[in-house]
Amino acid sequence: MLTEQQIIGFIEGTLGPEEHALVEGALTTEPTERKRALDQIRLDAALRAALGGTNASERVKQSVLAVIFGESEAALKQQVLEDTTFFTRRSRREQAHTSRPSSLIDLVSAAFRRPAWAFSFAALCLCLGLSLWLALRPTPAALALSLELPTRVELPTGAVVPKAGATLRVGESGSGTVTFADGTVLHLEPGTEFRFQPVARPLRKGGKQLKLLSGALSANVASQPRGLPLLIETPHAMLTVVGTEFDLAVSTNQTSLEVTEGLVKIARSGERQPVSVAAGQFAVAAPDATMRYGNLPRNPYLWPFSSESPWNTPIGSGAKYQPVPGRPFLAEGPLTRAVRGRPPLLGRPTDPLREVWVNGQVRGDVRLNESALPKATTRDSLVFLQRTRRYAYELREVTARPDGSLEAADAERTDLAGPGVHPRAVPALPFGLSSLGGLIRSGEYHHGIQHALSARVNRERLSGRRNFTTPGTVWPATGGDEPADKLLNVGTLLAIPPDVDIRTIIGESGPAFELARAMQDYGVYITGFIDAPFVLLAGEARLDQGEEDAMLIKLVPLLKVVPNNTAQTPGGGGSPRREPAPRFPLR
Numbered sequence: 001m002l003t004e005q006q007i008i009g010f011i012e013g014t015l016g017p018e019e020h021a022l023v024e025g026a027l028t029t030e031p032t033e034r035k036r037a038l039d040q041i042r043l044d045a046a047l048r049a050a051l052g053g054t055n056a057s058e059r060v061k062q063s064v065l066a067v068i069f070g071e072s073e074a075a076l077k078q079q080v081l082e083d084t085t086f087f088t089r090r091s092r093r094e095q096a097h098t099s100r101p102s103s104l105i106d107l108v109s110a111a112f113r114r115p116a117w118a119f120s121f122a123a124l125c126l127c128l129g130l131s132l133w134l135a136l137r138p139t140p141a142a143l144a145l146s147l148e149l150p151t152r153v154e155l156p157t158g159a160v161v162p163k164a165g166a167t168l169r170v171g172e173s174g175s176g177t178v179t180f181a182d183g184t185v186l187h188l189e190p191g192t193e194f195r196f197q198p199v200a201r202p203l204r205k206g207g208k209q210l211k212l213l214s215g216a217l218s219a220n221v222a223s224q225p226r227g228l229p230l231l232i233e234t235p236h237a238m239l240t241v242v243g244t245e246f247d248l249a250v251s252t253n254q255t256s257l258e259v260t261e262g263l264v265k266i267a268r269s270g271e272r273q274p275v276s277v278a279a280g281q282f283a284v285a286a287p288d289a290t291m292r293y294g295n296l297p298r299n300p301y302l303w304p305f306s307s308e309s310p311w312n313t314p315i316g317s318g319a320k321y322q323p324v325p326g327r328p329f330l331a332e333g334p335l336t337r338a339v340r341g342r343p344p345l346l347g348r349p350t351d352p353l354r355e356v357w358v359n360g361q362v363r364g365d366v367r368l369n370e371s372a373l374p375k376a377t378t379r380d381s382l383v384f385l386q387r388t389r390r391y392a393y394e395l396r397e398v399t400a401r402p403d404g405s406l407e408a409a410d411a412e413r414t415d416l417a418g419p420g421v422h423p424r425a426v427p428a429l430p431f432g433l434s435s436l437g438g439l440i441r442s443g444e445y446h447h448g449i450q451h452a453l454s455a456r457v458n459r460e461r462l463s464g465r466r467n468f469t470t471p472g473t474v475w476p477a478t479g480g481d482e483p484a485d486k487l488l489n490v491g492t493l494l495a496i497p498p499d500v501d502i503r504t505i506i507g508e509s510g511p512a513f514e515l516a517r518a519m520q521d522y523g524v525y526i527t528g529f530i531d532a533p534f535v536l537l538a539g540e541a542r543l544d545q546g547e548e549d550a551m552l553i554k555l556v557p558l559l560k561v562v563p564n565n566t567a568q569t570p571g572g573g574g575s576p577r578r579e580p581a582p583r584f585p586l587r
Contacts, residue, residue, distance in 0.1 A: 002026055007037050146205045147196055152179040155188075162196060169193045170215065175364060177353070180208060182222040184230070185353070187389055189216040189249075199233035207231065216249035218388040221262075237285035240265040240274065245388040254286040258296060260388050266291070282585055297582030301346070301385055302441045303450065304392075305420035305581075310476045310570060311437040311452050312581035314521050319572025321497045321560040325486050326461050329534045329556050337532065338556075339548040342439060343539045344383040344392065345372050355405040356393065363411040366393055373400045379409075381428075383435050390416050394435055396428040417584045425479020430470070431490045432478035433527050439539035445511040449518035450581065454537045455494070456530040463487040471529065475567050485563075488526055494559040495523035498577070505554055511543055512551040519555060521577040523562060 002023060009015040010023040026033045153160040156174030169192070170176040176188035188194070192215025199209045207228035213235070221230055223243035230241040232248065236255040239248070244262025248255070257266055259277045267274035268285045275291050277283045283293035305311050329335070347367030356364045366384040374380050379397035386393075397409035410427035414420070414434045422432040429435070438454025463484035464471035473480030477491030496502065502516040527537070534556050542548075564572050 002033050002036070004040075007033075007040055011037065011040065147198065148180065148206065148208050149196055150178045150180045152177075154179075156190075164196050167193060167195045167213070174362075177365065179353075180222075182224075183220075183350075184208065184222045185220045187218040187220075187386070189218075191215050192217060199231050199238065204228075204231070209233075212248065212250050214250050216247070218245075218247045218386075218390070220245050220388055234285075236269055236287060238267050238269065238274075244279075246277075247388055247390055254284055257283045257285075258390075284585070294585070296585070298584075300390060300416040300584065302443075303581070304416040304436055305434075305451075306417055307581040307583050309419045309421070309437075309581075310525070311420045311434075312450075313452070313570045314576035314578040314580070315495050315498075315523055315562065316569070316571040316574035316576050318564070318569065318574030319495065319562050320564050321495070322563050324494070324559060324561055325488065329457075329559075330553070332533055335532075335534060335549055335552050335556065337545065337549070338534060338552040339440075339536045339538050339542070339545070340530075341539070341542055342383075342435065342537045344385045344436060344439075346385045346387070348387060352404065356395065356411050357401070357405060357407050358409070358411050363408075364393055364413065366406070368406075370404075373404070374398050374406075375400065381435070392416060392434075392436055394428045421476045421478075423478070431473055431480060431528065433476065433491070433525070436539075438525055438527065439537055440515075440541040442540040445514055445541050445543060447514075449514055449522070450578070451518070452493075452522040453518055453524040454527045455524045456528045456532075456535050456537065457488060457526060458531075458533055459529040461488050461533075462526075462529055463489050475565070476525075477527070488561075490526055490528060492526045493523045493562040493565040493571075494519075494526070495562050496520040496555070496558045497560055500558055502558075505558075506551070511547070512554070515551055516555055519559065523565075523571075524559065 006015070006019065006023050010020065010027070015023060027037055028034075147164050149162045149164065153162045153168065154177040155168065156171045156176065160168060162168075162178075168176075170188045170190055172190045175190060176192065178186040178188065193213040194215075194217075195211045195213065197209065197211055198204065199211055207224070208230040210231075211233045219241070221241050221243050224230055224241070230239075232239040232241070234248070234250045234255040236250070237257075239257070241264050242262070244264055245260040246262075246264050247258040247260070250256075255266075257264060257277055259279050259281055261279045263279075264277045265274040266277060266283050266285060268291055269287075275283055275293050277293055280296050280299070281293060282296050283291060285291055345368060348369070351367040351369045353365050354368050355362050356366060367386055368384065374382065379399055381394075381396045382398050384393040384395070392414045393411055394414055395406065395408040395411045399407050401407050408428075412422070412426055412428040414422075414436065416436075420434045420437045422429050422434070425432045433454075438452055440449060440453070444450075459469075459471070462471035463486065464481035470480050472483040472487075472489040474483045474489045474491040477489070480490055483489040483491075496516065496519045498520065500520070502513070502520060506512040506516050524536070534552070536548075536552060562572050
């Protein structure tokens with residue numbers, strides 16, 4: 001049996017005449033020895049390519065990466081031997097004019113121009129290293145088992161035991177919730193499909209990893225361990241999250257991200273360089289398109305609904321004006337408590353998650369602090385906003401149950417990027433109008449009100465049958481009796497006519513000026529009835545009660561009805577007095 005030194009010396013041509021003849025004879029008559037020599041030549045060639053030019057080195061790297069991503073050891077060996085050969089692949093025409101080596105000696109002498117022992121030793125080290133990696137590297141199955149799975153998965157059909165690799169889908173009839181041990185919560189929209197699986201490249205052991213196949217989720221992500229961020233893969237992008245709040249939606253053609261707090265890194269599929277998306281920003285990843293990202297034009301919590309919503313539509317140049325029918329608003333004397341607060345309740349990520357029950361069924365869940373729970377003896381109508389959820393829950397006649405969950409006569413979900421008007425009246429929205437519409441929000445008294453307002457009046461000022469509580473309604477309100485021109489209706493739009501110089505009445509700046517501008521540029525919708533001649537509804541923005549009453553005593557008598565505010569001519573039609581509200585880029 002030939003020694004390795006004899007084979008190497010034969011290939012390099014360093015043997016003496018007698019030993020050379022001995023080895024050549026063995027290679028000619030013994031198939032086993034000939035195979036050993038050919039294997040040595042191929043390994044030397046592989047190593048030479050690996051230590052050679054840039055292109056060859058890249059092929060070796062790709063072969064190794066292929067195995068890292070799950071290919072077998074046999075596939076690696078075959079790919080290295082095929083991809084790293086240093087021989088120039090000649091065209092068939094060149095091969096036809098090239099004489100074939102007459103012997104193994106000719107082949108070897110044409111191939112090598114350096115000592116073979118160096119290549120052989122390095123090739124041996126390379127093969128040993130790859131064999132060790134293949135033996136010790138974690139398999140995809142082991143990585144899946146090491147994933148941090150949630151402690152609880154709630155779907156509309158009930159609780160589900162989370163398993164790595166299993167595809168889960170939220171039904172169309174409700175939302176889902178995924179909760180991890182560290183307090184991280186994912187709120188899943190109806191129709192969302194997802195899977196817990198390793199998504200990192202190269203595969204990563206441990207941490208939270210999942211694939212969002214379709215649908216949408218909102219996330220409250222707790223601070224993640226160093227080196228183990230939450231990873232979410234979609235068909236179009238990869239997200240890296242250390243700890244933040246964001247919304248993520250996957251459609252057929254794109255992945256959309258909106259960040260509420262913190263920072264999220266997102267990279268398009270196949271790209272390594274991510275984009276950092278901070279609070280108040282968005283990003284859109286789509287195939288064959290550059291990543292689109294930037295600042296969100298407005299906060300949907302403070303300035304909700306689409307730019308086409310009646311709440312965000314300015315009065316137009318075609319608007320007509322008629323006197324308010326019936327008695328003047330100040331006929332009974334000056335207004336008192338003319339502004340009343342209806343602020344929505346804003347849940348925080350650290351607040352307990354509470355189920356909402358309607359007629360014996362769970363209709364959703366909200367995060368609510370213990371101190372904000374309604375009393376068991378009252379039945380209030382409340383609106384809940386949830387951080388990182390782009391919708392509100394509007395509940396009617398709410399009470400707290402002994403276990404801390406909520407009981408309501410009805411619950412409706414309102415899209416903060418939608419019209420703010422429901423197509424039909426329901427118990428939670430008896431006139432189809434969202435209770436968020438028209439509220440004066442934080443800072444608007446000082447920085448400007450850029451939407452229509454909401455007001456309520458005495459039931460006697462509204463048309464409709466008096467023996468029923470439902471008054472007459474006009475667009476955009478629904479669900480009431482037939483409207484009448486002799487009285488007001490729910491949905492009636494009031495506004496200060498453009499020929500009124502509000503500056504001469506209340507000054508050129510301050511809360512009264514901003515309120516008057518909004519009444520002239522957007523108007524005030526009648527959204528229901530109350531125990532007072534006229535009451536304006538506000539959210540978080542409040543002034544001293546006496547200051548508020550004084551403002552409205554001056555401004556309310558200036559209001560007139562806009563009779564041609566219709567679905568065909570919103571705001572009365574014509575050129576709007578203000579620019580439309582900025583569009584939400586992802587809707």
